[in-house]
Amino acid sequence: MDFREGQAIYLQIAEYVCEQILLKQWPLGSKIISIRDLAIAIEVNPNTVQRAYDFLQQHEIITNKRGVGYFIEANAIQLVIAFRKEQFIENELSVVFRNMYLLNISTEEIETRYKKFIEQNFKEK
Amino acid sequence: MDFREGQAIYLQIAEYVCEQILLKQWPLGSKIISIRDLAIAIEVNPNTVQRAYDFLQQHEIITNKRGVGYFIEANAIQLVIAFRKEQFIENELSVVFRNMYLLNISTEEIETRYKKFIEQNFKEK
Amino acid sequence: MDFREGQAIYLQIAEYVCEQILLKQWPLGSKIISIRDLAIAIEVNPNTVQRAYDFLQQHEIITNKRGVGYFIEANAIQLVIAFRKEQFIENELSVVFRNMYLLNISTEEIETRYKKFIEQNFKEK
Amino acid sequence: MDFREGQAIYLQIAEYVCEQILLKQWPLGSKIISIRDLAIAIEVNPNTVQRAYDFLQQHEIITNKRGVGYFIEANAIQLVIAFRKEQFIENELSVVFRNMYLLNISTEEIETRYKKFIEQNFKEK
DNA sequence: GTGGTCTAGACCACC
DNA sequence: GTGGTCTAGACCACA
Structure with missing residues (x-):
């Protein structure tokens, strides 16, 4: 994964997650890849992924179950x-x-x- | 002149100059407004305008005659x-x-x- | 570090970095000293170091990883x-x-x- | 005549005069080209030539006869x-x-x- | 922590 | 008058 410059990396990660949802690669309600694993996969600081997930959670696109992971909302x-x-x-x-x-x-x-x-x-x- | 946020002011100034050239408001070869005068006109710090002109000069869109001013290149x-x-x-x-x-x-x-x-x-x- | 007069300080800083690379004091691919730290070390304003690094980046000698620092390019x-x-x-x-x-x-x-x-x-x- | 950047134009003009003297193109004691004529010839502001001649006079390489012109000193x-x-x-x-x-x-x-x-x-x- | 941008203002050399 | 450089210091987004 390579990032465009001129836009924050965390926003591009959030965009990536949204696209997976739109493309129905990731079904509604399912658990998404963990912060740590995604960070390793795309070679980014875990903080950056955290920020992306935070952003998505604020927009109610994903939600967090403590100790379990992040899940895609039903009306995402x-x-x-x-x-x-x-x-x-x-x-x-x-x-x-x-x-x-x-x-x-x-x-x-x-x-x-x-x-x-x-x-x-x-x-x- | 009002600036969009999310993009550096100096880049927006550079863009503005480019558009004047494209729209043929400013003829090729002519001297453009001096750093100071433009800074006063659009109410930014002269350093910011300087940076825009620097950027344009690096891309060979304008050129500088020492002590005289900046000029639009022939093939701008x-x-x-x-x-x-x-x-x-x-x-x-x-x-x-x-x-x-x-x-x-x-x-x-x-x-x-x-x-x-x-x-x-x-x-x- | 003392500077020659008659040449811009930022250019002398850029030259210094280049010489470290040529003399193989700083390995290819490695992170170079941060803008702030170098500014403190050589007692100049951070802006001046920034300008030197900018100059080097334009010439593709160093590159920037967002939020991490500047790195020496492989073919520097x-x-x-x-x-x-x-x-x-x-x-x-x-x-x-x-x-x-x-x-x-x-x-x-x-x-x-x-x-x-x-x-x-x-x-x- | 084209000028190197990084060195003041007036110094390059002074250098040019010196070289004419060294190459014995212009004999010792002779009158040199007037400020106005040189300025036109090399497409430069007369002030800039003036400054070059000033510089040479300070170093006693040329001397000025009021209303007549500049002359090369005997021991130039x-x-x-x-x-x-x-x-x-x-x-x-x-x-x-x-x-x-x-x-x-x-x-x-x-x-x-x-x-x-x-x-x-x-x-x- | 990192770099990026901007303001304010100064000083300089040069044309 | 012109641009070029530098300092001082601030604020911001980002990792």
Whole structure:
């Protein structure tokens, strides 16, 4: 796992967990990988993973059973989608559009690139 | 001029200069506003502007004549476009596509939103 | 550590780091002294050290792990040599040769002086 | 005429004048090119040339006749040689030697490069 | 603990 | 007037 710079690592970890949920790799209600194990797996300080899980817990996407681990909440998917869609449209999209205009990138080019992207990353069926 | 939080002010100043160049508000080869004057105009510390100009000079977008000021390089437009396009495609676009897929947003919806955005922000004809 | 005047302190700090690498005092891949600690050690402002490290990072000689520190890149030695050799030959050497010609200093004299210099400064055997 | 960065332009102009004297392009006692004309020729602010001539006058290498111009002093050659040789050996040479050692450049390589340099620049006989 | 950014203000050399 | 450098010290996010 490699991280984008310009965004906190713990947020990227939280994002990763959300995506696993959305992609239904991790079923609702199930226990997720422990802080320690994830930290080792992605070569990061356990504190950083802790912070990511904290963040998710604050947003009620996961919950903590003391001495057992973190579990995915029942309505996690709806929460994640609502949270991200709002953020995405309000924050990211305007930046993207501005760049498209200034850099003279057409919606057709975007569409083409999008198809390629999907093929490369999600055609695992 | 008001700054977004979450991104360094000096980078936003650099971006602002780049956009002036792209929008051809400031002609190639011309002298740009001095560090001090810009600092006063946008109410930041001169050091912050200096840092922005430094950054742009490192990327060969502007150049410095000793004791005279900073000037826009002849090929600044190409460099700015190349630099931003690379960054845009490599960093932002993959995130956007990922979100589109996960949040189930179609390219048609993007296109519609883009048209609206252009009308609202750049229909200065 | 005492600084020559006529050259920015931050550049002299960067040079110092480079020389430690070249002299293999600091192994490739290892963490280098933190900005604050070096600032205290050589009695300059942390900002000045930061600027030196920034400069080195731009030249890809050191790299930064967020929240951990700066590390020497694997190919730092080659980069340092390439960078300095280029600068040395293009900037300094022509000046030196010009002076040798104008001041009538022979290559033999240079050789003699060089041997003396090595003996005085690097005969650590 | 193009200037090295890292050294003041006015010093490079002064150096240029000294070299003309050493190379006997400009005879002792003769009037040198006026500030205004030199400034136009090398595309520099007249103030900068003024400063160079000032510097040379302080070192008694040239002298000023009011309303007439600047003239080369009778013993200019000796002064220039003495002044530069001292500076050269004390300041520049140790830096050069240090670089030779660190960058692993042999005296033979220096000699070879020197011969090439002389051929390219001074074989105008 | 680490680095990153910013302000305030000074001093300097240079054009 | 211009930019370049440096100090002093603050605050912040991050690991």
